[in-house]
Amino acid sequence: SQQGEEDPQALSIQEGENATMNCSYKTSINNLQWYRQNSGRGLVHLILIRSNEREKHSGRLRVTLDTSKKSSSLLITASRAADTASYFCAFAMNRDDKIIFGKGTRLHILP
């Protein structure tokens, strides 16, 4: 299967702590993206990291990509209650290929 795999499937942490989610994939990729989905429906794009990049930051988000291990991690620092959501990685093998989503990590921030 081309589908990405996130781990853990679910994560509960105290507010203020850092949350780390991982994504593994099986094929070579063009880029990898992370999305957030609040309870409800639509997904919101968080960050895109290209295959020739190793690390990228956006606010409290830090994404790393290790193409040799075919894995990526999303770190959320100083977590807040509003960060409670499901987080998905997504990737495409080629520039004009479809996007494949992982199964997601459900993050719950405890007050």
Added chain:
Amino acid sequence: GAGVSQSPSNKVTEKGKDVELRCDPISGHTALYWYRQSLGQGLEFLIYFQGNSAPDKSGLPSDRFSAERTGGSVSTLTIQRTQQEDSAVYLCASSEGLAGTDTQYFGPGTRLTVL
């Protein structure tokens, strides 16, 4: 500007009926995607339109599912002879350019319930 819109937001139908789900992508976006998400699960790719190219239909689960995109804009996903296992949230997304390079913008989804 306006984002991706989908209609209806909720659809309840009886087993065996046909349903049509609509997606209005962001104006000017050349790529459009349909996904299906069952409760608590990840996104299942269904179909991908890119410009004037033939769509990638590799994710459609059966021949009861079809989709078209008219004039390179609005898309309709049709499910014929619905089954209970078709119950899910159907998500549409669009991107400005190639799927593998650009951010996808998602609509709010259509929740389909087949009784």
